[in-house]
Amino acid sequence: MLLWSTIQLGKPLSSLTHEDLLLYQRFLSDPQPASRWVMRDGRKFAHAHPEWRPFAGPLSPASQRQAIIILNTLFSWLVNAGYLAGNPLSLSRQRARKAKPRITRYLEEDLWSEVKMTIDLMPKESDREREHYYRARWLFSLLYLCGLRISEVVGNTMGSLFCRRDKDGEERWWLEILGKGDKLRIVPATNELMVELARYRREKGLASFPLAGDDVPLLLPIGRRTEPMTRGAVHAIVKKVFEHTAIRLRQRGEQYQAIADRVEQASAHWLRHTAGSHMANSDVDLRHVRDNLGHESIGTTSNYLHSSDDKRHKETEEKHRIKW
Numbered sequence: 001m002l003l004w005s006t007i008q009l010g011k012p013l014s015s016l017t018h019e020d021l022l023l024y025q026r027f028l029s030d031p032q033p034a035s036r037w038v039m040r041d042g043r044k045f046a047h048a049h050p051e052w053r054p055f056a057g058p059l060s061p062a063s064q065r066q067a068i069i070i071l072n073t074l075f076s077w078l079v080n081a082g083y084l085a086g087n088p089l090s091l092s093r094q095r096a097r098k099a100k101p102r103i104t105r106y107l108e109e110d111l112w113s114e115v116k117m118t119i120d121l122m123p124k125e126s127d128r129e130r131e132h133y134y135r136a137r138w139l140f141s142l143l144y145l146c147g148l149r150i151s152e153v154v155g156n157t158m159g160s161l162f163c164r165r166d167k168d169g170e171e172r173w174w175l176e177i178l179g180k181g182d183k184l185r186i187v188p189a190t191n192e193l194m195v196e197l198a199r200y201r202r203e204k205g206l207a208s209f210p211l212a213g214d215d216v217p218l219l220l221p222i223g224r225r226t227e228p229m230t231r232g233a234v235h236a237i238v239k240k241v242f243e244h245t246a247i248r249l250r251q252r253g254e255q256y257q258a259i260a261d262r263v264e265q266a267s268a269h270w271l272r273h274t275a276g277s278h279m280a281n282s283d284v285d286l287r288h289v290r291d292n293l294g295h296e297s298i299g300t301t302s303n304y305l306h307s308s309d310d311k312r313h314k315e316t317e318e319k320h321r322i323k324w
Helices: 001-009 018-029 060-080 090-096 109-120 127-145 148-154 191-203 231-250 253-266 268-281 286-291 301-302 305-317
Strands: 159-165 170-176 184-189
Touching: 001 018, 001 231, 018 060, 060 090, 090 191, 090 305, 109 127, 109 231, 109 253, 127 191, 127 231, 127 268, 148 231, 170 305, 184 191, 184 286, 184 305, 191 253, 231 253, 231 268, 268 286
Parallel strands: none
Antiparallel strands: 159 170, 170 184
16 A cells, blocks of 8 residues: 555545545456566566556455455544544445444333233232242343343342442442343343342242352242243243233224234344333433443443443433333
8 A cells, every 4th residue: 555655646645535545445356567467477576576456456356345344444543643634444434334224123111021021910819820920020020220231130130239339329230241242231220120130039948149259140949949940931920021011902892913023023132222221212312322232342441431330320320211
């Protein structure tokens, strides 16, 4: 790139324009004049040899794309370092970037209220019925308030919950999640979540809150078994609630058929999208939504930005509620 810029165009790197970079992309597919840029007869010479040239031939489409990716990283770094005012490649990347489809697999507020009502209407006469009821409440609280994936529910323990004081001296609970791609994130464990946890743990004969190192799974089978549940078993719990919600809606008449069909199609991952949509609609800072859901890895410096974490906890606590 540097050789082409100075020799072919007679320009320093800092003077390259977007149009220059379009020329360079075409140049990579056919480096001309070949006598200047391509080694003869397909041979390869050492850099110190007078016959050395930058190319052995035209770059393949994959190599061209890789070269542009590397150069885009270079230009972005030079912009951040203050050497360049702008990235001449950014316009090309913006044009190539396709608009992401809007999230449609989520539950609107009224349909989400119907799902909660289905759980509230679960039978509670026997000990076993109460255990099913409190487990469903706890599971849906985890999926909605924390935006967890099913794999994160079955793959983490109650020892992942911890408490720390914020800058005002208030104790706040957090849930550390090992998620997709083995990435760690911390999610605000709001007062509502901790109330549901205490209820669930007491129903299982456990102390209200876990201690550090507690290896009890976040969700337990019915009865005395303590091994983690399978993803399929958790998925079945969620689908059963959605199916019962659809049955209740259909009983109200033909006008409820469409939304009954919609909730029947829902899965646990819909609750993750529902959590994100409801937080955004409640004006939770989108950066906080991003960090709560773990859509992007948290940068190294954010480990020290506890004030930012505390603000995220406070805003999530105030504006993202399950309202049982």
